[in-house]
Amino acid sequence: xxxxxxxxxxxxxxxQHLRYNPLRASWVLVSAHRMRRPWGGRVxxxxxxxxxxxxxxxxPGNTRxxxxxNPDYDGTFVFENDFPALQPNAPDPGSGDDPLFRSKVAxxxxxxxxxxxxxxxxxxxxxxxxxxxVIDKWAELVEELGxxxxxxxxxxxxxxxMGCSNPHPHCQVWASSFLPNEPALADRCQRKFYExxxxxxxxxxxxxxxxxxxxxxxxxxxxxxxxxxxxxxPFQTLLLPRRRHILRLNDLTTEERRDLAxxxxxxxxxxxxxxxxxxxxxxxxxGAPTGPAPPSLAHWQLHAHYxxxxxxxxTVRKFMVxxxxxAQEQRDLTPEQAAEKLRRLPDExxxxxxxxxxxxxxx
Ligand code: H2U
Numbered sequence: 001x002x003x004x005x006x007x008x009x010x011x012x013x014x015x016q017h018l019r020y021n022p023l024r025a026s027w028v029l030v031s032a033h034r035m036r037r038p039w040g041g042r043v044x045x046x047x048x049x050x051x052x053x054x055x056x057x058x059x060p061g062n063t064r065x066x067x068x069x070n071p072d073y074d075g076t077f078v079f080e081n082d083f084p085a086l087q088p089n090a091p092d093p094g095s096g097d098d099p100l101f102r103s104k105v106a107x108x109x110x111x112x113x114x115x116x117x118x119x120x121x122x123x124x125x126x127x128x129x130x131x132x133x134v135i136d137k138w139a140e141l142v143e144e145l146g147x148x149x150x151x152x153x154x155x156x157x158x159x160x161x162m163g164c165s166n167p168h169p170h171c172q173v174w175a176s177s178f179l180p181n182e183p184a185l186a187d188r189c190q191r192k193f194y195e196x197x198x199x200x201x202x203x204x205x206x207x208x209x210x211x212x213x214x215x216x217x218x219x220x221x222x223x224x225x226x227x228x229x230x231x232x233x234p235f236q237t238l239l240l241p242r243r244r245h246i247l248r249l250n251d252l253t254t255e256e257r258r259d260l261a262x263x264x265x266x267x268x269x270x271x272x273x274x275x276x277x278x279x280x281x282x283x284x285x286x287g288a289p290t291g292p293a294p295p296s297l298a299h300w301q302l303h304a305h306y307x308x309x310x311x312x313x314x315t316v317r318k319f320m321v322x323x324x325x326x327a328q329e330q331r332d333l334t335p336e337q338a339a340e341k342l343r344r345l346p347d348e349x350x351x352x353x354x355x356x357x358x359x360x361x362x363x
Contacts, residue, residue, distance in 0.1 A: 012334050021230035022193060022201055023186050028232050029323075029330040032337065053119065058168035060117045075130070076137045077114040078173075084110035086176055108149060108176035113137060115169040122158075122169045122278055124268035124349055131261035138285065139250040139257070141173050146248070146290030149175035151183055154249075159280025161309055161317060179289055186286055187300070194299030202301035206242040215339040217270065222256045223263040227339040232329040234311045234318050235274065235338050237267065240303040247300050248287035270345040271308060281308035 010017075016031040057064045060072045066082040086108030093103040115134050116126055123131060138154055145152045156171035157164040179187065193201035209215055209226045217237055218225040224242040227235065246252060252260065271279035288300035309317040311333070323330050346353075 013337065019230045021228075021232075022205075023189050023230075025185070025189050027328055028230050029328060030334055031330060031332055032334045034332040053167075056119055056166065056168050058112070058114050058166055058170060059119065073114070074117055075133050076116075078111050078137065078141070081110035081112050081172065086110050086174055104178065106176065106178060108174060109145065110175075111141070111173040113141070113171050113173060115171070119168045122268070122272075124265055124272055125351065126265075128258070128261050128265065131265055132257055135249070135252070135257045135260055139248075139252065142248050142287060142290070143250040145173065145175035146250075147292070149177060150289055150291040150294075151176050151179050152287075152290055153180065153183075153284060155282065155284035157282050159278065161280040162282050164280075183286055183289065187289065190299040190301070200245055200299055200301045202240055202303055203245060206240055210242060214336045217339050217342045218263050218266045220259050220263050222259040225263060225267045227335040227342070229335055231335045231338065232320075232324075232331055233307045233309060234331065234333050235271070235308050235342060236335075237306045237342075238303060239263065239267065239306065240301065245298075246302045247297055248290070248302055249285060251302070266347050267306075269347055269349045270342045271306075273345045273350050274342065275310060275314040276350045277310075277314040279308055280310065281306050283307065 012030065013032045016029065016033065018027045019030055020027055056062060058070070060070055060074070060077070063069050064079070064082055068079070068082075070077060070079070086106065088107055088109055090105065090107050092105040095104060096102055113134075115121075115123060116130060123134070126134075141154070142152050152173065152175045154171060154173050160167075190201050197204070206224050209224060209229075210219065215226045215229060216224065217227060219242075222241055222243050223239065225237050225239045228238040231237075241252075241256065246256075268279070271281070283304060283306040285302070285304045287302045288294065288297040309319075311318040318331075320329070
């Protein structure tokens with residue numbers, strides 16, 4: 001790894017050091033030498049493979065918690081969350097006069113989007129065309145909800161380990177009248193970089209990662225997936241367009257969507273192949289803020305974050321606890337080591353290799 005100003009005896013896999021995350025203006029402590037320590041901590045039960053539960057409320061034709069019956073869908077299916085965290089007509093709490101007890105109005109909508117009619121077909125196991133359909137639907141939702149709301153957060157919690165409550169492949173879409181903390185921070189950081197350097201931070205970053213190669217996991221004509229230089233989660237990745245300035249999912253061309261579907265399938269197959277388990281993660285898209293009159297956005301570049309918790313095996317995870325909560329983020333494995341492990345994995349899914357899905361699913 002090339003570190004600007006490194007002294008002769010610095011070895012990133014041996015010597016602890018700090019790395020800067022320019023999207024969050026924060027530092028992460030990298031202590032790769034700790035990978036050698038014995039593990040005496042919690043070992044999770046192996047994540048359960050979703051059993052075909054014919055009563056799952058997300059399946060076509062089934063009844064949801066609010067009594068509505070799902071249509072007999074055969075592609076994606078979007079519905080209003082029956083237990084929404086954001087509602088469109090919440091009253092204004094008023095701002096109050098005390099600087100220590102401030103509040104603000106929060107309005108929005110929450111939707112759930114099923115990716116596929118079958119509960120056992122996750123994104124890497126879907127056909128290329130089926131993944132394109134998911135991307136098209138994401139773009140449509142950004143367009144539709146973005147005309148009213150300031151921020152449209154598409155996110156997927158996958159696996160019980162990441163708090164996912166339903167094994168049916170799905171994501172959530174929360175649109176809000178306010179810019180949430182994380183995108184607000186990404187907005188400030190990208191804007192500052194643009195003002196100082198005259199080009200979008202992530203366009204320059206993608207170009208440099210393609211040249212440096214050591215953190216690249218999957219690369220295509222239009223897209224790049226890397227373990228970012230500043231990754232915190234062991235196998236965290238950043239997925240971003242590498243060739244042109246793109247604000248949001250709905251700005252992608254047909255070709256870019258098809259290419260993205262291919263890169264997502266390859267990345268998620270590698271994730272599943274790492275420990276031969278349906279890999280848990282939280283992922284989400286960050287595109288430029290929306291709403292009726294968004295400010296100047298030349299500094300923004302569309303990107304997706306994948307935050308997977310697994311560290312050493314299908315049962316040993318990374319916790320973000322003591323030092324991370326009270327001091328700062330810390331990791332053991334270097335991002336370059338994580339990228340190399342993922343890069344070397346086959347593009348064929350282990351379930352396809354083992355013939356597990358052949359009878360049910362034909363590409
Ligand atoms: P997870 O993405 O964390 O698994 O959440 C699934 C969402 O689906 C959850 O927000 C919603 C839950 O409220 N849901 C319904 O709206 N109706 C149902 O009948 C089941 C689940």
